[in-house]
Amino acid sequence: MEQTQGGGGAERRRRVVVVGGGIAGSLVAKSLQFHGDVTLIDPKEYLEIPWASLRSMVEPSFAERSLIYHRDYLTNGRIITSSAISVTNTEVLTSEGRLVGYDYLVIATGHADPLPVSKSDRFKQYQAEHEKIEKASSILIVGGGPTGVELAGEIAVDYPDKKLTLVHSGTRLLQFIGPKASNKTLDWFKSKKVEVKLEQSVDLKSVSEISRTFLTSSGETVNADCHFLCTAKPIGSTWLKESVLKDSLDHIGRIMVDENLRVKGHPNVFAIGDITDIKEIKQGYLAQKHALVAAKNLKLLMIGGKEKKMASYHQAHSAIALVSLGRKEAVAQLPFTTLIGHIPGLIKSRDLFVGKTRKQMGLNS
Ligand SMILES: Cc1cc2nc3c(=O)[nH]c(=O)nc-3n(C[C@H](O)[C@H](O)[C@H](O)COP(=O)(O)OP(=O)(O)OC[C@H]3O[C@@H](n4cnc5c(N)ncnc54)[C@H](O)[C@@H]3O)c2cc1C
Known part of the structure; x- marks a missing residue:
């Protein structure tokens, strides 16, 4: 083409x-x-x-x-x-x-x-994922890097009544940045009643289609209506x-x-x-x-x-990293400090730099 x-x-x-x-x-x-x-x-x-x-x-x-x-x-x-x-x-x-x-x-x-070739198919994929989230009462997210954390943040904020579990194989969330950011993010998830399981992996082949039960590497079970794989x-x-x-x-x-x-x-x-x-x-x-x-x-x-x-x-x-936590909050690793909450959220979380990126590409924001 x-x-x-x-x-x-x-x-x-x-x-x-x-x-x-x-x-x-x-x-x-x-x-x-x-x-x-x-x-x-x-x-x-x-x-x-x-x-x-x-x-x-x-x-x-x-x-x-x-x-x-x-x-x-x-x-x-x-x-x-x-x-x-x-x-x-x-x-x-x-x-x-x-x-x-x-x-x-x-x-x-x-x-x-691997993403759909056409923009319309990518839209359809988002709609299908959205429906999956809407229909589920309980959701499992596998992977606690930026993708898993940002997805968990979006769901925790938009759907506070859904039971959300985040399983991550590492010792801390967001390992690409410092431990302070990881700890603050973990506390934020606790405040939103998201269950975070560290140092565990999920054998996705172990899932029982009927009971929707997932088994972790430590032998724990997670019940979830659907799951999202957010590994690197x-x-x-x-x-x-x-x-x-x-x-x-x-x-x-x-x-x-x-x-x-x-x-x-x-x-x-x-x-x-x-x-x-x-x-x-x-x-x-x-x-x-x-x-x-x-x-x-x-x-x-x-x-x-x-x-x-x-x-x-x-x-x-000393690069800056900002990870959004839903629509208003974020965790930011800055050169001399690490912040969480509404102030870093003001920088990233509302528009997620979409307007800025579009402008850089010469398009209307
Ligand atoms: C959840 C999440 C949040 C993030 N938030 C931020 C943020 O707030 N700010 C920030 O600065 N960064 C952020 N990042 C990081 C940022 O997304 C990446 O650093 C950036 O996308 C890297 O750009 P890239 O062009 O190098 O690679 P990519 O974005 O990975 O693009 C690679 C391109 O190459 C194409 N491609 C791959 N293989 C082939 C092939 N064989 N032939 C032809 N084309 C191919 C792909 O289709 C794709 O279009 C975030 C990342 C994640 C996952």
Whole structure:
């Protein structure tokens, strides 16, 4: 599936292929569309703002603003709705067998998360999840990372009468940030009567369809009318493992980049966002910063600028993280303190940065 828009005189411009239309890839593609011949390869026809997805499960209409057609911000580029399955030094291979030639490549495949191809099917998925929540009296959430915590927060606030259980295999919730944030979040859940079971996992195969009873690794049982699996998604680099970039992956599959965000040993290949081995917490606002640095460097290279003039990315040593807890509250890890409640909630929880993200993509908030 391919769409081409605008692009007059494209044959004289350098070909930039961006693989991955998430937070990072969409921004770099948008930023370069009038500077090069840009092609975006993504398996979905839309950009999804990931941190708005949990709100959309309790309020499907929220997704109307958080799902954005790639064609709405990429008005002067080519969109290929497909997955990349391999890459050579000059071409990307898609799952449909297409070879897409490039002069410059940007890899932004973050996490592999199989989502519906069409925006309308993604809406339907939200509606189905919403109905599932509405109908259930008791709900089990498996996974206490940001996704599980934000979903539990949304349900606890919108449906205070439902019995909610959160099971997490780690020793504390939100292990990607500090223990203070974890403890405050645990207390918040207790205040909302959410049962949190730490250091336990759930064997989802053990579920009895009739009694809806789930067995945890400690032998405890959880009764729930429905469950949501919110465990970590795999890094989106499997498609590179047999390719010319296989030696550029670290031991967990992240792409090793230099300070200019180029893949080590591949001067015309950049990598940005969660897929990189940059030692900082994986956050969308940092992925956006990567995108802007890569775009700046690509603009320079495309006009024949000197490599030594390229911008450097400085890793965030004390990055901010905000995890929403329903519509009004949040927990925030800031450089010098950790806060929970309405003040951090004012920053994130009402609009979940959807207006800000849309604006950055050149759209009405
Ligand atoms: C619940 C939750 C809340 C969060 N809240 C915040 C927050 O408040 N603020 C914040 O800054 N960050 C937040 N984050 C983190 C943020 O979502 C990520 O850091 C960000 O999405 C990373 O962007 P990315 O573009 O690198 O990767 P992704 O968003 O994972 O995008 C990857 C893209 O690549 C595509 N792709 C994957 N494989 C292929 C392939 N083989 N071929 C083609 N395309 C492919 C995918 O379809 C997707 O479009 C949150 C994350 C979660 C889970």
